[in-house]
Amino acid sequence: MGNSCVAGSGRPNQGQSQEGIYQKLIESPSPVAQTTSEALQTTSEPRQTTFKWRIDGFSSLLDKGEGWTYSRVFHIRGLNWYLKLNPRVTKDGDKEEYVSLKLEMAQPYVASGTVVEASFKFLIYDQSCGNDHEQHQVSHNFQRTSKTSGTSCMIPLTTLKEKSSIFLVNNCCVFGVEFISVAAAKSNDVEFIRVAAAKSNDEEFIGVAAAKSNDVSETLFVEKISNTFSDPQVYNWNIDDFFELKSPSNSPEFELCEHKWFITIYPYGCKNDGNYLSLFLGMKVPGTLHENSGSLIEVSISIKSQETAKHRKLSGRCQFSKNSSRWGFDRFISLEDFKDPSNGYLVKAKCCIEAQVGVIGSSEME
Incomplete structure (x- = not known):
């Protein structure tokens, strides 16, 4: 995947960086590309904005070593997405390990020449009160050649694992993504997307939703080794x-x-x-x-x-x-x-x- 999905024991032998060698561990291609602008404007699904990802057995995931773990594919605003998590990312010159969270557009891809401009927040939930606590807002133009965006260093792993942590409770951690706006147009109309998303009140177009009760959630149970x-x-x-x-x-x-x-x-x-x-x-x-x-x-x-x-x-x-x-x-x-x-x-x-x-x-x- 221009981005990687790598497990600790499955490293490549080519000596290349993770970000450079993989070209998407993804769902198998569909012969029909999604007509994105139509899907965003005509979908009759509930106006969902948030995907909540609960990982039960987080320490077991850590024990498996550095690598990307993928959420289930979820459907929001006429498109398929998934989150991927790497709990052991390091910066150059920094021995500290960080939790990385990324959003990826799944199959079927948008049609060639189409850009989906999305604004969204990555979340780590405060389990003492059930509210999101850490937020990282991101904007990205998703297209066939750029399907991933995220935060490489969302939170230090040591902070997540502290005894007083409000994020890791009973070996469970809850992440999420909340969509603020989603809009699509042909790639040569990107400026039009930005203006329309900023000024339009048409929620069907910009993909703004409010009904939290309709949001999507997944619980992932990771087995002990x-x-x-x-x-x-x-x-x-x-x-x-x-x-x-x-x-x-x-x-x-x-x-x-x-x-x-x-x-x-x-x-x-x-x-x-x-x-x-x-x-x-x-x-x-x-x-x-x-x-x-x-x-x-x-x-x-x-x-x-x-x-x-x-x-x-x-x-x-x-x-x-x-x-x-x-x-x-x-x-x-x-x-x-x-x-x-x-x-x-x-x-x-x-x-x-x-x-x-x-x-x-x-x-x-x-």
């Missing part, structure tokens, strides 16, 4: 002829950790730009799964080198549910690096893709 539901399990997909693959192509179905899965590959990128190879992991969702229930999965996807131990491996902690059943990387590796003989990823048209899965928690939406 010693009580993890299932140890990580691995599947290898051996591809005999990469050049015969269609875009997209799916692996045979396989079972890991009591769930059925498949890998999806886009040989020339999910955007068909011919520069990157895209990989996604999909869960075959059982019909008995309630739409409000989800599983927190620690995912690692690798392209294995057939000549060295230097595999290309990217990872993340993502939530799979009935409405978010596929996640992955749209820029997993450049085709130039993938085809470079010295890397050993593609040998005589053969390659091997590995998926590693572990169930580390569960969630419920309200």
Whole structure:
């Protein structure tokens, strides 16, 4: 993801920075792009403004090390979003660890050439009184090439963990995002968006909402490492002829950790730009799964080198549910690096893709 979703054990082998190597651990692409301006102006959904994310078992998340954990996908003002949290971010020259919180626009993406200008607040809730206490206001122009915005150092981790903390209570922490305004226009009309959002009283256009009772909330339960539901399990997909693959192509179905899965590959990128190879992991969702229930999965996807131990491996902690059943990387590796003989990823048209899965928690939406 121009931004990263990385778990402690799933670091890449390329020596690049986290912010530079990942091109979105995201829901798998939809063939239909959202007509954003119409969605924002005509949606009949309740005027929700706030997503509240309760993380129960926060110390277990810390024990898993540095890395991004993703919320469930939520729908506000005609668009799909999710939050992602990294509780162990450091600044250059500063040994202090901070909690980072970011907002990302999920699939389906806005149409090419469309800009969504959003103003919103990141929140950490004061659990002694139930009100938000720490607020960080952010404005960002979301578009296909810029889908993430956030605060890299929202609060020091030591402050969060203090015995007198009002933020971390009974091993539970509550984060959130509150939307102030959301508006869309073609990218060459950005100035018009700003003027309209500032002056218009049309709430359907600027996306202002007031009904707190209609807001969306999720509770995420993170398992202790010693009580993890299932140890990580691995599947290898051996591809005999990469050049015969269609875009997209799916692996045979396989079972890991009591769930059925498949890998999806886009040989020339999910955007068909011919520069990157895209990989996604999909869960075959059982019909008995309630739409409000989800599983927190620690995912690692690798392209294995057939000549060295230097595999290309990217990872993340993502939530799979009935409405978010596929996640992955749209820029997993450049085709130039993938085809470079010295890397050993593609040998005589053969390659091997590995998926590693572990169930580390569960969630419920309200």
